[in-house]
Amino acid sequence: MINESRYDEAREGSHEGRDRQRSGESAAGRLNRDGDGHPAWLVDLARVVNDPGYDRWRSMVAATGGCANPVHLSGETAVVDGRTGEVLHEYRTADEPTGFVLVACGNRRASVCQACSAIYQADTFQLIRAGLSGGKGVPESVSRHPRVFVTLTAPSFGSVHTRREKDGRVRTCRPRARDRVCQHGLPAGCHMRHEVADERLGQPLCAECYDYPGAVLWQAHAGALWHRFTAEVRRELARLSGMSRAAFGELARVSFAKVAEYQRRGLVHFHAVIRLDGPGGGADAPPEWADHELLVRAIGPAIRRVKVRTPRSRLGWRELLWGDQLDIRPIVMDETAAAGLSERAVASYIAKYATKGAEASGTVDHRLSCPVCKGCGRERFMVCGRCHGTGLKPGLHLDALPVTEHARRMIRTCWELGGWPELAELRLRPWAHMLGFRGHFSTKSRRYSTTLGDLRRVRVDYRAGEARTAWAASLGRRDHTRARALAVRRDGLHTR
Template identity: 50%
Template sequence: MPNPHAVAGMITRLHDPQYARWASQIRRTGGCRQPIHLRGHVHHLDPATGKRLHTYTTTTEPDGILRVPCKTRRASRCPACAETYRADTYQLIRAGLVGGKGVPTSVTAHPCLFITLTAPSFGVVHTRREKNGAVLPCHARRDATTCPHGRVMSCTARHGADDSRLGEPLCPDCYDYAGSVLFNATSPELWRRFTEALRRRVAKNAGLTQWELRQQAVISFAKVAEYQRRGVVHFHAVIRVDGPEGPATTPPAWATADLLTDAVQHAASAVAVTVPAVPGEPARAFQWGTQLDVREITVTGDLTDQAVAAYIAKYATKAAECVGTLDRRINPLDDLTALPVRDHARRLIAECLRLGALDELTEFRLIKWANMLGFRGHFSTKSRRYSTTLGDIRQERTDYMRGEAISTGRLPLFDEDTVLVIAEWEYAGQGLSIGDALLAAALTGRPLPLPPVLGEVCDASA
């Protein structure tokens, strides 16, 4: 049966004299699920005469507010804004592979690799394996052993792609939950040490010192973190060698894909991060997993620039949702048994809270990042010289929208560099009522599922 509150809200909005303007706002948010409400005004003044050239105020807007996109990158919170972020990341990554956005097209001739750095094993988990299109048994073992907790370490099931058991340990009591969350916590530092070891190895292979390497070549990166179903992150990265001034200059003759591949393989096995001993846990050193994928990126072939850019951009909008955890911070006082999460995720969260309370591990801020299962790094990062920035891409979009507003007469033409701008804005809430959300889905063609808190519009004045 239709929600009576939603129906009443839709009827009220449709009969509002300002409905057309409200619909225009919704379309301009691109279908944002939780638009931010702003209240205020902006004045454009001639600094010489004080004459007001243009004024905008939210007083005349529907409900007295301006709705703008939330701009989150998380697809679990707002698929519309996450799609914009994904598209921007795609353009950023691809520009560093084929040029554009200020990067010359000659960059396609520079040595470039796509690598995947994985996590080590922390216990046997249910997995989906395929061979020649056929799904294989998960962990079929004729001589399967029995773990100390009485469980046979074998699984003959052929798991479907959406099987809820994927990523779950065959024996949760044997699984190294402490190691899993500590690896996530140390992975950003492990990545930093990997990049340093990579540069040292490249210099050694080329017969150069570190200083000489910097005078001849620049090694740029662009990476994204992806969660595996078992709850640990691994990194996908693009690594490129340029000349001394970046992508606009030709790399030296010694810089080849083979030399770079050797450096990646060496660096991945050479670095480690040590975590101090704590009560109940010995000191341990974390390294990358043994599964390392290194492939050269080409303009044509199986691994093209488009495929790599699309792959990285897809994961830039994801977080730990695939593990079954939450996309919000967790209060240490929360009742973990009441959280709507998988048992495996619940135990990972509990381990973050337990280890985070120890003085020896406070630097990892495990309690703060318990919902991320210990990972506190940036999901998408790049070197300064890899390509353009997300800020520049967004500014291009802003400039385009301003030009469109001028061409349609909604904004007068004047030089913003010589105009005094006085603006005053305040936060007035976020979200849509149930009725407004249904209308927004119809207007934008995004029939999105309604979040649990939909309709609870936050009012800053409350």
């Protein structure tokens, strides 16, 4: 069971509550009062709490672990005797006071559902930790393999406000001559010492000088840059070892796990664990010559060789690179953490960012494009009847989005470039809310460790085992099977 404050929070997390927040409607504007002067929300709450089905609805919400956006299922399940076909038990959602049953949404984003994102974060921690110290089917000997923690960054597309620290002291943001200005007449520097919560952090010093098309195009190709980097690392390792890539692959394998993190300037950078294994993956030790030094030597040249070309457009084409900032740090066993990053610290760091989205850069956590035409404004050869050709969700306006001005300009750039036929393959409009990034936030190579799906199945099997134990106690030792016929109705915390 959940307490009343948790119930209030759950109602605020519903679709309706989020839609009101997205549209910019204030809380004061929602306080319509009834004839007795009571706020409308209080009247609605009293109606819900006094409903005969409230206690059952509340218990279903508790069973989801406090999910803010549960999926509504309707249908029936049956437990049947495996020998005689006798129906031992039948459950129908039609018999519920609500007419449905709730299942947790499983969303990874903390901005959408904190309860489900906490589970996702814990699973990611276990996945990363298993690839560093063993467990979940990975032998403990993997902790003796060469591995590093690497951070790859985006290049600069213009000066932005930043917070710099040295020796525990905050330094000047952008020290320049005070009389120096850009071509648009704005100061070329900033002599402020920004606080951590300063809203100017990540915002350009001059929006007109900032290369928004370049930033959006880089963002759209970040996944391709990462893929090219992993290929170049393998190629460089083979070159340093004095053999072909095929010959190297027969003796050693590169495994990795990475997560994307949004910076305040709206661009992603990647944090990755890179590990050297034998040809069979984590279960095999790499050759003695494939050591930590070899791995570190290969990463720098591999990053510098990575180049990705954009499609040719009216902007011409661009050659995209990684940023100059590169951080390579050794990963050591937990008991020797003083010599470098510990396994636990790395797993915690990656798991932390696995549940975050682009909202850290001042944008929204939901799609802006029309669900029918996917942002193009047309259905086949006709104007989309849902969005009337705008490509936006009905009733949505880019000027009214609750985002920073920098994020708004990046979204507008995505929308403009996404309307060009030559850039259609980048799908910039459907991914405008992510500021152009369309890759996966968290990925790993096949042999790194276990999978999130396997971890979820362990939980499902555990709960199913508990249910079987309960059934065995109530039905004796008869064989039985379970038939399901449940379908999704909608999602969100609705009482009707």
